[in-house]
Amino acid sequence: xxxxxxxxxxxxxxxxxxxxxxxxxxxxxxxxxxxxxxxxxxxxxxxxxxxxxxxxxxxxxxxxxxxxxxxxxxxxxxxxxxxxxxxxxxxxxxxxxxxxxxxxxxxxxxxxxxxxxxxxxxxxxxxxxxxxxxxxxxxxxxxxxxxxxxxxxxxxxxxxxxxxxxxxxxxxxxxxxxxxxxxxxxxxxxxxxxxxxxxxxxxxxxxxxxxxxxxxxxxxxxxxxxxxxxxxxxxxxxxxxxxxxxxxxxxxxxxxxxxxxxxxxxxxxxxxxxxxxxxxxxxxxxxxxxxxxxxxxxxxxxxxxxxxxxxxxxxxxxxxxxxxxxxxxxxxxxxxxxxxxxxxxx
Amino acid sequence: xxxxxxxxxxxxxxxxxxxxxxxxxxxxxxxxxxxxxxxxxxxxxxxxxxxxxxxxxxxxxxxxxxxxxxxxxxxxxxxxxxxxxxxxxxxxxxxxxxxxxxxxxxxxxxxxxxxxxxxxxxxxxxxxxxxxxxxxxxxxxxxxxxxxxxxxxxxxxxxxxxxxxxxxxxxxxxxxxxxxxxxxxxxxxxxxxxxxxxxxxxxxxxxxxxxxxxxxxxxxxxxxxxxxxxxxxxxxxxxxxxxxxxxxxxxxxxxxxxxxxxxxxxxxxxxxxxxxxxxxxxxxxxxxxxxxxxxxxxxxxxxxxxxxxxxxxxxxxxxxxxxxxxxxxxxxxxxxxxxxxxxxxx
DNA sequence: AGCGCTGACGTCAGCGCTGACGTAATATAG
DNA sequence: CTATATTACGTCAGCGCTGACGTCAGCGCT
Numbered sequence: 001x002x003x004x005x006x007x008x009x010x011x012x013x014x015x016x017x018x019x020x021x022x023x024x025x026x027x028x029x030x031x032x033x034x035x036x037x038x039x040x041x042x043x044x045x046x047x048x049x050x051x052x053x054x055x056x057x058x059x060x061x062x063x064x065x066x067x068x069x070x071x072x073x074x075x076x077x078x079x080x081x082x083x084x085x086x087x088x089x090x091x092x093x094x095x096x097x098x099x100x101x102x103x104x105x106x107x108x109x110x111x112x113x114x115x116x117x118x119x120x121x122x123x124x125x126x127x128x129x130x131x132x133x134x135x136x137x138x139x140x141x142x143x144x145x146x147x148x149x150x151x152x153x154x155x156x157x158x159x160x161x162x163x164x165x166x167x168x169x170x171x172x173x174x175x176x177x178x179x180x181x182x183x184x185x186x187x188x189x190x191x192x193x194x195x196x197x198x199x200x201x202x203x204x205x206x207x208x209x210x211x212x213x214x215x216x217x218x219x220x221x222x223x224x225x226x227x228x229x230x231x232x233x234x235x236x237x238x239x240x241x242x243x244x245x246x247x248x249x250x251x252x253x254x255x256x257x258x259x260x261x262x263x264x265x266x267x268x269x270x271x272x273x274x275x276x277x278x279x280x281x282x283x284x285x286x287x288x289x290x291x292x293x294x295x296x297x298x299x300x301x302x303x304x305x306x307x308x309x310x311x312x313x314x315x316x317x318x319x320x321x322x323x324x325x326x327x328x329x330x331x332x333x334x335x336x337x338x339x340x341x342x343x344x345x346x
Numbered sequence: 347x348x349x350x351x352x353x354x355x356x357x358x359x360x361x362x363x364x365x366x367x368x369x370x371x372x373x374x375x376x377x378x379x380x381x382x383x384x385x386x387x388x389x390x391x392x393x394x395x396x397x398x399x400x401x402x403x404x405x406x407x408x409x410x411x412x413x414x415x416x417x418x419x420x421x422x423x424x425x426x427x428x429x430x431x432x433x434x435x436x437x438x439x440x441x442x443x444x445x446x447x448x449x450x451x452x453x454x455x456x457x458x459x460x461x462x463x464x465x466x467x468x469x470x471x472x473x474x475x476x477x478x479x480x481x482x483x484x485x486x487x488x489x490x491x492x493x494x495x496x497x498x499x500x501x502x503x504x505x506x507x508x509x510x511x512x513x514x515x516x517x518x519x520x521x522x523x524x525x526x527x528x529x530x531x532x533x534x535x536x537x538x539x540x541x542x543x544x545x546x547x548x549x550x551x552x553x554x555x556x557x558x559x560x561x562x563x564x565x566x567x568x569x570x571x572x573x574x575x576x577x578x579x580x581x582x583x584x585x586x587x588x589x590x591x592x593x594x595x596x597x598x599x600x601x602x603x604x605x606x607x608x609x610x611x612x613x614x615x616x617x618x619x620x621x622x623x624x625x626x627x628x629x630x631x632x633x634x635x636x637x638x639x640x641x642x643x644x645x646x647x648x649x650x651x652x653x654x655x656x657x658x659x660x661x662x663x664x665x666x667x668x669x670x671x672x673x674x675x676x677x678x679x680x681x682x683x684x685x686x687x688x689x690x691x692x
Numbered sequence: 693a694g695c696g697c698t699g700a701c702g703t704c705a706g707c708g709c710t711g712a713c714g715t716a717a718t719a720t721a722g
Numbered sequence: 723c724t725a726t727a728t729t730a731c732g733t734c735a736g737c738g739c740t741g742a743c744g745t746c747a748g749c750g751c752t
Binding site: 012055057058059060061062064065070072080081083085086087089090093102103104105106107117118120121123124125126144147148149237238267268270271274293294296297298299 | 358401403404405406407408410411416418426427429431432433435436439448449450451452453463464466467469470471472490493494495583584613614616617620639640642643644645
Binding site for chain 4: 358360361362372373376377380404405407408409410411412413
C-alpha cells in the first residue's frame, strides 16, 4: 500500500498533494519548488522529501499560464535531412542550455503552411520566442506571428528582402561574401564556365538570392558571361545535385566548375560527376556551401564555404534573448564571417 | 485607431475579448473555435470574423490544463549530427501529422541527465506521450518517468535488456539479424579478419549489444576466432570512425573487413582507409548500418544494413497511439525487417 | 392548452499554479 | 517596554479555457 503509493500514483500529483502530506500550504511548497526561499531549512527538507516520495513534478502549463513565460524557445528548421540544420540546431541547443532554456524543434520542409502550424503550436504552447529558418514565401506569416506577440529571430535568410518589424530580428552568415569567395576561387584557378547548381525554389518568381548575387558579381568582375544554361535549379537533396549534373552534362558546352547552393547538392553533384566518368577537380571543380562535416569525409574531399554553425546558433539565441528583453533591440546583427575551405574538389 | 487595433494588439487576445466584440459568451466562442457546433451559422460567422479581426489564437496551455491532452508528442533523440536520427525524425513527423499531432524534438547527446531534463520538460509542458531513443544507462529514468504517467515508446534500443513496464512500449528494427546479415556477407565474400568498429559506450560495463551478438554469432558459425583486438570502440562520429581505423591499422595483423556500428562510423572509417592508401574493398571491405542517404553518395558507395526509417517512425507513432488508448497495449511489437544493401565497399 | 423535446446559447466552477498581499511570531531598535 | 522590522508562513484571486449543467424560446404532438 505504502510502497505502491510511493512509486505509482495513477493520478497526477499536485502542489496541494505535497502540501497536504507535509501539513503546509500549497504556496509554501511552491516556494520550495521555485527556490524562492523564505522558509526554514527544516520545512524545506520536509517538503523536498515529500516531493520525492510522491514523485511530484510541476505542471509547466499551469505555471506558464500565470508567469507568461516558460523558459523554452522553439527552433523552426526547414529540412532535417540537410545536415546543415542539425548542425545549427546543436549550436542553438548548446546556447539555449547556457541560458537555462529548453529548445523544442519543429521542421517544415520549407512549406509555408507547415511553418505556420509549427509557429502557431509553439506559440500556443507558450514558448518565449522562436528561431526560424524561414520557409519560402513566408514573410507575411512571420510578420503576423510577430505582431501576435511572439519574438522571432530569422536565421540565414538567403533572400535579400528584409523583414523590418519590431519583434523580428535576424541573424545570418555573410552569404553573399561566401558565394563571392567561392566563385572567385574557381575563377582564380582557371575555371571559365562556372555552373550555379541551386534550389529550384530560388529560381521561381523574381527571387534574389544572396548566393546568386555573389555568383553574378564575381562573374561580372572577371568579365565572364552569365550563361542561363549554367544556372539550374533542383530539389535540395543529394538527388537534386545528381539531377543537376545530369542536366549540365547534356549541354554542348558543359561547365568546368560547379558552384553549389549547399553541400548537400554539391555532394550529389560530386558523385554524379564521378559516376559519369568526369575527374574532379581535373575536368570539373566542385565547391559547396555550409561546410557540413561530410565535406571532409568524402573522396575527393569537398571544398566549401564554412559557416560557423555553432556561432550562428549561439548568436541567434543571444539575439533572441535581447529582443525578449527589449522588442526593439538589435533588429539585425552584422553578418557573421564565412571562410573558404579549399579541399580536393577544386 | 481601428486599423491599429486590428493588426497590432499588444495584449494577448482571449476568448473573452472575442466574446465581448461579438456580444456572446466566451463559451460560445469556445464552441466555434473547437468546432463543437450547437450554434447558428450566422453566429459562427460573426465569431469567425471577430477572431480574424482581433487576431485571436487559443492559448494551448490553458486548454491543455483542462483537457489533459495537447495532441502533441515529443521525440527525444540522441544526436542530431548522426543523420540516422533526422531520418527517423522525418518518419515520426510524417506519421504524427497523420494523427493530427504536432511533434517536438529534443536531443540529448546520449547523456542521461539531459534526457531526464528533456523528458521532464516535455512532460511538464503537456505532451501526450514521447518517443525516445534511449540514452545509455537511462532505463531507471525511463521507468520513473513512465510511472509518473507519461506514455513512452522506446525506439531501436541496441541493448538486449528489456524494459517491462506498463506505459512503456518498444519498437525496433531487427538489429541482431541486420548484424548477422552484414557479417555473414563479409564472411561469404572471403573475409576472415573482420573488425567490429563500435561506439565506446557499448564497450563499457557488461553491455550486451544486439549488433555485438550478431557479430559474434556469425563469426562462431563460420568457425572464426573472436579477436578482441578487432573490436574497438570510439565516439559515434566520422572522427570516431577515422580514429578506429587508425587503431586497427597499427595491428600486426590488420583486418580485411570492417563491420561498423553505424554508417557515420563506417563513413569515417572508409575515408581513413583511403587516406591511408588502403583499397576498398580490395584490401579492406567496409559495411555500415542504418543505410543513411549518404551511403549512396560517397565513393566507393558504402554497403550497409537498411533500416526503413520511415516505417520505424511510423510504427513508433502508431504504437504510441495504441498505449495512449490503453497503457497495457502492445508492449512490444515484432522487430521490423532489415535488409542487406551491398554496394561498392564490400 | 399543455406536454415534452430540441437547439442555441449562458453560467459557473475549477484545471494547477503563482503574484499580491495578509498575518502571527520573533528579533531588533530606541 | 513599546515600536518597528524581519521571517515564515497562509489566503485568495485569477491566468485562459472547457466540462457539466442550466435556461429559455420555439416546435410538434396529443
